[in-house]
Amino acid sequence: MAHLSGTDRSQLLLLPEAVDDYVGPDNPVRFIEAFVNGLDLAAAGFERVAAKETGRPGFDPADMLKLYIYGYVNRVRSSRRLEVEAHRNIEAIWLLRNLKPDFRTIAAFRRVNRSAFRKVFREFVILCRQLDLFGRELLAVDGTRIKAVNNKDRNFTRAALSKFIREADDKLADYMKRLDDGDAEEERVGGNSDGGKLAEKIAAIRDKRARHKALLEELDRTGEDQISLTDPDARAMARMTKVGVGYNVQLAVDTMHKMIAEQEVCNQVIDLGLLTPTVEAAMETLGVERIEAVADRGYFKIEDIEACEAAGITAYVPRPIRGLAVREGYFAKELFRYDPDKDVYVCPSGATLYPRYEGKVRDNRKIEYCDRAACKECALKPRCTGNTYRRVSRLENEAILDRMAARLDARPDILDRRRESVEHPFGTIKQWMNQGAFLMRGLDNVRGEFSLTALAYNIKRAITLIGVQGLIAALRA
Ligand code: SF4
Incomplete structure (x- = not known):
């Protein structure tokens, strides 16, 4: 056949x-x-x-x-x-x-x-909102790093520059000494030493040192902590275990159909402080005055949680297990129960810790609770502190965090919903849509690029949900 x-x-x-x-x-x-x-x-x-x-x-x-x-x-x-x-x-x-x-x-x-693409993205969100494709109840917020047009070798942090200059100075001192020793030896016995090669090396190091010094001076002038030579707006930032040079892309994903309600690109290397602005922008496009938002520990910042409450956002952000005591292997603060009626802490051994000292963290008043006498006699002390007694600190407005912890205890599944919701757009964008790296340089340009990426993701998602003809019919309505 x-x-x-x-x-x-x-x-x-x-x-x-x-x-x-x-x-x-x-x-x-x-x-x-x-x-x-x-x-x-x-x-x-x-x-x-x-x-x-x-x-x-x-x-x-x-x-x-x-x-x-x-x-x-x-x-x-x-x-x-x-x-x-x-x-x-x-x-x-x-x-x-x-x-x-x-x-x-x-x-x-x-x-x-480049600036107009965000408006087009939002117009599509509004269209999908009219089609009830957004639940408008719970947003999952997360950030990811998307690679910039800037190789890692073309990014310098303040620490790396200072280290290079220190090492270059040591090397130069060593080479100069060897050069002087060589000259003396030449004079004594006659003949040629390897002074010519050393002089070349010294010139090369001096040249490199001067370039690093100029970059360090530029950082001093701008007040930044790092500098990227190909794309000056890009920053070295860690995601999981890897550090790369890129931009921090923030998404607010509606958990009903995993559609993107808001997106923003910035060059802040960590997510702290980005929860409220991201969710507030999403609320405006979704046309709601109150909404719930869940994010990972990287967003845990009391000022941001406070701002969320003021903006009508019910936040769910788990407390990170961090602090000096945890790093040193002692009891975490979570093991100390706060009693709001009596304004005391009850520690793991059952002792009552009273407010004793005051301090400040950023603009927040901090109160420290302790009981020296109880610690002195305590059998658990080796697991609790290496000092003579344990202090537990509490911020003046920490009740906000307690309320959030109670909400999280009541809805433990919400963290899984966060992960499932944000993994879908990030995975789709990076893997299936092959958009894990920006093509353009500069913050404003990559913002424009990502607005198109997020719009494309939402269009594909909406087509999967209601089809092309359903979307066209909505435009005609
Ligand atoms: S060392 Fe002090 S704070 Fe720690 S468990 Fe013992 S009594 Fe409580």
């Missing part, structure tokens, strides 16, 4: 007569077309929405935006590859009505309109 032979290429009317015939009713490009056509691009901040009166006609920003959304949904992000798709891909040809912008025009559009 012969193989399938296909159709004769010289056959007339091999192809359907209209490009539209190639694009089925459930093709996502039909939704992209309808969605972008319904946007107010001028209000979103896109440039050149009105065509120029004179000169060569330019591309409509709506067409360029459609191409970008199509590209991000289909794992094509580079301007050169988008140009290729506009020539050979029937869906892109349909979407652009056979327009063929070159890669410079495509790249310039993304750069110039």
Whole structure:
């Protein structure tokens, strides 16, 4: 039996007569077309929405935006590859009505309109909100590092620079001494020492030291702790056990369908303090005045939890097991029970610790509780402290943390819901969508890039949930 032979290429009317015939009713490009056509691009901040009166006609920003959304949904992000798709891909040809912008025009559009993409992302969230695709009850917040266009070797921390300069000084002193010794030896016995090679080494180290010194001075001038040479806004940051140079991407994910309610990119190396701004922005787009939010221990900061309460956010953030006592292997503070009626702590041996000393942590009043006499007699003391007695500190506003701990005790499953909810978008974006690294440099540019990434993720998710025609019908409603 012969193989399938296909159709004769010289056959007339091999192809359907209209490009539209190639694009089925459930093709996502039909939704992209309808969605972008319904946007107010001028209000979103896109440039050149009105065509120029004179000169060569330019591309409509709506067409360029459609191409970008199509590209991000289909794992094509580079301007050169988008140009290729506009020539050979029937869906892109349909979407652009056979327009063929070159890669410079495509790249310039993304750069110039980088701030407007966030508005488009939010417009889609609002559309999905109208379709009840957001539960608007519980948000899972998390951050991840996405790689920047900056190699690790091109990032320098203050500590690394200072260390290099110290070591260079030691090496230079050693080489100078060897050079002097060589000169003396040459004079004594005649002949050539290896002074020439040493002089070369000294010049190379001096040169490198001068460059490191200049970078350190730049850090002193800016007050920053690190400097990146390729993308100055990128920062070395740790995620899990690895350190890399990138940006901190924050997501607020609605736990009902794991859709992204809010996203932000920053270059802060840790998540502390980012809970309230991320959730507040999500609340605005979701149109709610109160919401619950769950995050991991990395967000545990009393000022942030306090700000959450003030903003109508019911926060769930587990307390990190940290502090000097824990590091040294002594009883963690969680083992001491606070009695709010009597304002005392009951320690693991059952002794009562009373408020005795006062101090400050940042702007918060700190009270320290202890009972010297009880500790002196205590059989558990070797497990509790290495000092003569144990002090337990409590911040003036720590009742907020106690309330949060009680909420977490009542809903232990909520931490699993957080993990499941945030893993889906991060995993999809990094693995399936292959968007684990930024293509552009600079904070404003990568913010624009990630708005497109998050929009593409949400579009794919919404299509899975209600289909292309369901989304188009919502636009018409
Ligand atoms: S050492 Fe002091 S604080 Fe610690 S368990 Fe004993 S009595 Fe309690």
